[in-house]
Structures are given as C-alpha cells and as structure tokens.
Amino acid sequence: NEPLEVVDPEIAAVLRDELNRQRSTLEMIASENFVPRAVLESQGSVLTNKYAEGYPGRRYYGGCEFVDVAEDLARDRAKSLFGAQYANVQPHSGASANAAVLSAIAEPGDTILGLELSHGGHLTHGMKLNFSGKLYNIVGYGVDPETFLIDMDVVRQKALEHKPKVIIAGWSAYPRTLDFAAFRAIADEVGATLWVDMAHFAGLVAAGLHPNPVPYAHVTSSTVHKTIGGPRSGFILTNDLEMYKKINSNVFPGHQGGPLMHVIAAKATAFKLAASDEFKDRQVRTLAGAKLLADALTTEASKAAGIDVLTGGTDVHLVLADLRNSPIDGQQAEDALHAVNITVNRNSVPFDPRPPMVTSGLRIGTPALATRGFGDVEFAEVSDIIALTLQHAAGKGSTSVEELSARVQTLADAFPLYPGLEEW
Numbered sequence: 429n430e431p432l433e434v435v436d437p438e439i440a441a442v443l444r445d446e447l448n449r450q451r452s453t454l455e456m457i458a459s460e461n462f463v464p465r466a467v468l469e470s471q472g473s474v475l476t477n478k479y480a481e482g483y484p485g486r487r488y489y490g491g492c493e494f495v496d497v498a499e500d501l502a503r504d505r506a507k508s509l510f511g512a513q514y515a516n517v518q519p520h521s522g523a524s525a526n527a528a529v530l531s532a533i534a535e536p537g538d539t540i541l542g543l544e545l546s547h548g549g550h551l552t553h554g555m556k557l558n559f560s561g562k563l564y565n566i567v568g569y570g571v572d573p574e575t576f577l578i579d580m581d582v583v584r585q586k587a588l589e590h591k592p593k594v595i596i597a598g599w600s601a602y603p604r605t606l607d608f609a610a611f612r613a614i615a616d617e618v619g620a621t622l623w624v625d626m627a628h629f630a631g632l633v634a635a636g637l638h639p640n641p642v643p644y645a646h647v648t649s650s651t652v653h654k655t656i657g658g659p660r661s662g663f664i665l666t667n668d669l670e671m672y673k674k675i676n677s678n679v680f681p682g683h684q685g686g687p688l689m690h691v692i693a694a695k696a697t698a699f700k701l702a703a704s705d706e707f708k709d710r711q712v713r714t715l716a717g718a719k720l721l722a723d724a725l726t727t728e729a730s731k732a733a734g735i736d737v738l739t740g741g742t743d744v745h746l747v748l749a750d751l752r753n754s755p756i757d758g759q760q761a762e763d764a765l766h767a768v769n770i771t772v773n774r775n776s777v778p779f780d781p782r783p784p785m786v787t788s789g790l791r792i793g794t795p796a797l798a799t800r801g802f803g804d805v806e807f808a809e810v811s812d813i814i815a816l817t818l819q820h821a822a823g824k825g826s827t828s829v830e831e832l833s834a835r836v837q838t839l840a841d842a843f844p845l846y847p848g849l850e851e852w
C-alpha cells in the first residue's frame with residue numbers, strides 16, 4: 429500500500445505535470461471542464477473495486493447494497509434535473525451511450541438521418557469508420573451554405589425523401605439551439621424515432637438556459653463531462669417505459685459488462701450539484717463569456733485579419749471561429765493560441781476549403797473557465813487576448829506574444845485551480 433509516488437514515479441510525474449498544465453493554461457476546449465473535488469473523491473474511491481452487473485435490486489453479484497444506493501441516487505437526480513421519467517446512468521462514455529441507443533432503436537442496415545460530421549455532427553452519428561457508419565445506412569443533413577444554420581425545411585425534405593428509421597438532433601460543433609419541436613414533428617410525419625444527443629449542451633439545459641429536448645425526443649443521450657462538468661461518462665433519458673426497457677438491455681448486457689460504480693457515484697454528485705444556484709450562475713457566466721468571445725472575433729480589427737464567427741454569434745457555450753478568409757488556417761491558429769497558453773481545438777467549418785488535418789476553423793468554449801470562476805471581466809480580457817493573438821498570427825497585430833502570454837498568466841494566477849490539491 430505504498431503511494432503512487434513510490435510505486436510508479438513515472439505515472440506520478442504525469443499526474444503532476446498534467447495538474448500543472450491545467451493550472452497554468454486557459455482551457456477553452458468546448459467539450460472539457462474541471463470536476464469538483466467531490467467528484468474526484470468518488471472516482472478515486474473503493475467503488476472502483478465493485479462488480480455490479482445488472483441494475484439496482486437486480487444484480488448478478490452479491491454485495492451490491494451500497495452501490496445500489498449510489499446508482500439509485502444518480503438515476504433519481506438525472507430524472508429530476510431533466511424532467512425525465514426514466515434514466516440509465518451506466519454508459520461508460522457518450523459513445524457507449526450512443527451505441528446502446530442506436531442498437532435499441534434501429535437494426536443494422538436501417539437508414540439514419542443526422543447532422544453531417546463535417547457540419548458539426550458527432551462520430552457516433554454516422555462517421556464511416558465508426559460503428560454507426562459501418563452498421564447503418566447514414567444520410568446526412570447539412571447547414572445552409574449562406575447562414576450556416578440548420579434549415580428545418582431541408583431536414584424535412586431529406587426525411588421525406590429517405591424515410592429514415594431514426595432522426596438524430598444533436599451536435600459537437602454548432603453554435604445555436606435546435607428546434608426540437610420541429611424535429612419531432614418531422615419524425616412523426618415520417619414515422620421515425622427522434623434521438624437527441626445533448627452531450628454538449630446538457631449543462632445549459634439543466635440550468636434552464638437552453639430548450640430541454642426530453643419532452644420532444646423519444647430518447648435523449650448525453651455525456652456528463654462537458655457543460656455539466658461531472659465525471660467522464662454518459663447517460664440516457666426517456667419518458668417511454670418500452671423505450672426504457674430496450675435502452676436498459678442494450679446498455680447491459682448489450683454493450684457493457686460491469687458498470688463503473690465509482691463513476692456512477694460521481695455522476696450522482698455531479699447531478700446533485702447541477703441542481704444548485706451556483707451551477708446556474710456558472711452556466712450564465714458560460715453563456716455570457718461565449719457571447720463576449722463572439723463579439724471580440726467580429727470586430728473590425730478581427731475582420732481585417734480575415735477572422736469571423738460562424739452564424740455571426742452564439743446561443744451556447746462555444747464559438748466557431750471562421751478562418752476561411754484568413755491567411756492563417758485552423759492549425760496555425762491553434763498553435764498561436766497554444767503559444768500564449770490558451771488551449772482550443774481546430775475544427776473544420778462546413779464547406780471547408782482546407783483539408784481536415786488543417787481546417788479553417790477553431791472551436792472555442794467557455795465552460796471550463798466559467799467553472800474556474802471567470803465572469804464578464806475575465807471573459808472580456810481572454811476574448812481580447814484571443815482576438816489579438818489571432819490578428820497577430822495573421823500579420824495584422826502589433827501586440828507581442830510575450831505581452832499576450834503575460835496577460836494569460838495574470839488570469840490563470842487570479843483563478844487558482846484545485847488550490848491545495850497536493851495536500852488532499
């Protein structure tokens with residue numbers, strides 16, 4: 429029972445280095461967040477030792493009396509947070525949740541209609557190397573080439589033309605809210621099942637700051653680790669008992685064996701926290717921060733450097749920077765921000781003229797910094813730093829990298845991450 433430092437100093441060094449990286453940089457990857465100490469405690473707990481195949485009260489292993497309590501709490505809290513009648517909290521990840529959903533609602537070979545990957549969809553919505561693209565006949569809808577918005581008339585036309593078994597509403601890179609009622613009307617018109625993947629915006633929904641898909645969707649899947657800021661994992665909601673039964677058997681034994689009870693306990697805690705006023709305040713700051721960022725990337729100075737924002741702004745926790753008219757590509761922009769200690773990811777924009785490894789876009793999100801404590805003042809400052817860094821990289825700005833890095837450091841120092849964690 430020696431500590432990690434002694435048993436495996438190389439891995440202990442990785443943990444230390446990663447903590448330092450998270451502390452000293454500004455994390456703006458839209459899908460990332462910082463879990464609270466309470467979540468770290470559950471995930472690093474003895475619950476990791478427990479096998480609990482099955483569901484609470486119906487396990488295939490003995491000794492589940494305490495983990496049953498954790499899973500019941502996680503399910504009840506998820507249901508109450510999103511106003512759902514049924515919840516499955518066992519998926520190990522968003523992708524496992526989605527695999528279980530698809531196998532519950534479609535047979536291999538069935539037609540599935542979802543947002544194209546290159547327009548902001550997710551791998552599990554039909555990418556050709558993913559199980560979804562291999563097993564199903566995938567048909568995509570894209571965004572409008574002028575507005576970059578999803579056009580519900582186009583979704584309807586595609587649905588009427590292809591008669592899909594499943595329609596997917598949900599995205600990994602789209603800066604606006606979706607019209608769930610319109611999606612459901614189309615699904616009903618063509619006899620399809622509506623599956624909403626709210627992985628990205630679930631935290632906004634929980635806070636009441638984004639339309640809730642649960643009343644409209646036949647089934648809703650999500651991750652817990654993005655805007656919710658809980659442990660890396662997934663969950664599934666529905667209001668339909670028959671759907672719930674299918675989901676349960678497709679999660680276990682369909683796609684998974686023993687659930688990760690330490691992660692399920694951490695989900696319960698994350699859902700408890702997500703019902704708090706503090707959580708709502710964080711989501712308010714997340715949204716306000718994204719709007720400030722969109723403003724900074726649409727100024728005259730940004731436009732003069734060929735920088736713009738898809739759809740002109742955002743309704744959610746992320747901004748899609750559009751670099752199609754900029755001399756710098758997504759890779760160069762990502763590298764320029766990395767050089768001043770801001771972490772983002774490059775992202776293809778729809779109809780991207782540059783190849784996928786280079787791209788003409790950046791996806792920049794505010795959830796992690798909101799969790800760190802950023803409010804309007806700090807988001808305005810980091811937005812200015814980002815705009816100046818990109819303008820500089822595009823040959824249009826005079827602010828030096830040293831000055832910009834120093835400003836990042838001031839922000840990072842003002843909001844210490846996991847203070848005292850070494851002593852916990």
Ligand code: PLP
Pocket residue numbers: 459521522523524526550552598599600625626627628651660661662
């Ligand atoms: N669904 C959407 C919309 C996502 O954006 C993601 C993650 O990026 C996932 C599912 C998959 O989640 P995970 O990475 O936990 O498998």
